Amino acid sequence: MNILVTGGAGFIGSALVRHLIENTDHDVLNFDKLTYAGNLESLQSIVTNTRYEFVQADIVDQAEVLAVLNRFQPHAIMHLAAESHVDRSIDGPSEFIQTNIVGTYSLLEATRSYWSKLPEAERAAFRFHHISTDEVYGDLHGVDDLFTETTPYAPSSPYSASKAASDHLVRAWHRTYGLPVVITNCSNNYGPFHFPEKLIPLVILNALAGKPLPVYGNGLQVRDWLFVEDHARALFKVVTEGAVGETYNIGGHNEQKNIDVVRGICALLEELAPERPAGVAHFADLITYVTDRPGHDMRYAIDASKIERELGWTPEETFESGLRKTVQWYLDNLDWCRRVQDGSYQGERLGFSDLKDLIA
Ligand SMILES: NC(=O)c1ccc[n+]([C@@H]2O[C@H](COP(=O)([O-])OP(=O)(O)OC[C@H]3O[C@@H](n4cnc5c(N)ncnc54)[C@H](O)[C@@H]3O)[C@@H](O)[C@H]2O)c1
Incomplete structure (x- = not known):
């Protein structure tokens, strides 16, 4: 297959692209605007593979999307491009409306134009896979409640509202135009190459620097955590084996209180970090409670039994094994972190495409 991945330079997108190149025979085109969250250094291990291609472009630009579709002739589109950080959506929702809603609309329209001209058999086999979040369901208050695929939407933040809108658009393009779509709603991801504004990498890097946590x-x-490589495997299962028009929830059965996640990281750093910052007796001493986020959801928890039952996917990592791998990865890749933190990862963009061009 030719698989077009939008947002393939982001955290989950880059894990998916690495998975597709390293574990399948498919060709991958990574279509990414390279916002602050896009980092081609996360794809260094596969950038020279001849089955991989990168295009820097905006999903809002329908003409550009259509030109790329007509040239690359994808059999599947896996749509991950989005603005994804809740705090940023509260400070400035505009980009979230633009990329997550208008961008998904543009992508759907370009896809419909390309798909409608395919021969009958290829039209039937084509898949548009929309990658979304469990945050569209709002939050849970009962301790035993779980989000299922039929839980009503009740998003709380500008981020989750914009993702909910995009899910509705994708379902409408299936119902109205017959576009063969699949949708996945996943819980919080964590793992290597996670941008350091998110909780787990932020805590690891602040702790190592002796800064407040x-x-x-x-x-x-409470959040339900899933190791990002388990998510990448689930996405591949759904795009290749999922039933058209269906939604699959993806989760790791790893409900954790935020404070326990932070304490868990501190305990792992006590064991794994080569040294402590000056004046810090224990990493946990750096924990600092700050004013709560407005509209903060209390609990998310996913019922992932449908994807397990129908497609045979289960997560390989427990939270303990995944968190240990993640903390160790950050300790081993402080250079990647430093280049994100000082902004130099953005200066390298040209370098990477030059390298690719030279080898191609
Ligand atoms: N991170 C999570 O825990 C989580 C959980 C469930 C679902 N999701 C969903 O998975 C997807 C990927 O999340 P992530 O954490 O990897 O996000 P991310 O912020 O790390 O990456 C987003 C990527 O999209 C690209 N992008 C942004 N706007 C674009 C545009 N207009 N055109 C083209 N590319 C653009 C960015 O450059 C970046 O590479 C998102 O749709 C998100 O809603 C994330």
């Missing part, structure tokens, strides 16, 4: 409110918010 910020915990929102009382830290009792």
Whole structure:
């Protein structure tokens, strides 16, 4: 297959692209605008592979998307490009509306134009896979409640509202125009190459620098964590074996309170970090409670039994094994982190495409 991945330079997108290149025979085109969250250094291990191609472009630009589709002739589109950080959506929702809603609309229209001209058999085999979040369901208050694929949408933040809107558009393009879509809604991801504004990498890097470890409110918010490489495997299962028009929830059965995640990282750093910052007796001493995020969701938890039952996917990592791997990865890749933190990863963009051009 030719698989077009949008947002393939982001955290989950880069894990998916690495998975597709390293574990399948498919050709991959990574279509990414390279916002602050896009980092081609996360794809260094596969950038010279002849089955991989990168195009820097905006999904909002429908003409550009259509030109790329007509040239690359994808059999599947896996749509991950999005603005994804809740705090940024609260400070400035505009980009979230633009990319997550208008961008998904443009991508759907370009795809419909390309797909409608395919021969009958290829039209039937084509897949548009929309990657979304469990945050569209709002939050849970009962301790035993779980989000299923039929839980009503009740998004809380500008981020989750914009993702909910994009899910509705994708379902409408299936129902109205017959576009063969599949949708996945996944819980919080963590793992290597995670941008350091998100909780787990932020805590690891702040702790190593001896800086405060910020915990929102009382830290009792519950999230269901999934190791990013388990998510990449699930996405490949769904795009190749999922039933058209269906939604699959993806989760790791790893519900954790935020404060326990932060304490868990501190305990691992006590064991794995070669040294402590000056004046820090224990990493956990750096934990600092800060004013809660407005509209903060209390608990997310996914019922992933449908994808397990129908497609045979289960996560390989427990939270303990995945968190250990993640902390070790950050300790081993401080150079990647430094280049994100000082902004130099953005200066290298040209270098990477030059390298690719030279080898091609
Ligand atoms: N991170 C999570 O825990 C999580 C959980 C469930 C679902 N999701 C969803 O998975 C997807 C990927 O999440 P992530 O954490 O990897 O995000 P990310 O912010 O790390 O990466 C997003 C990528 O999209 C690109 N992009 C942004 N706007 C674009 C545009 N207009 N045109 C083309 N490319 C653009 C960015 O350059 C970046 O490479 C998102 O749709 C997100 O909603 C994320």
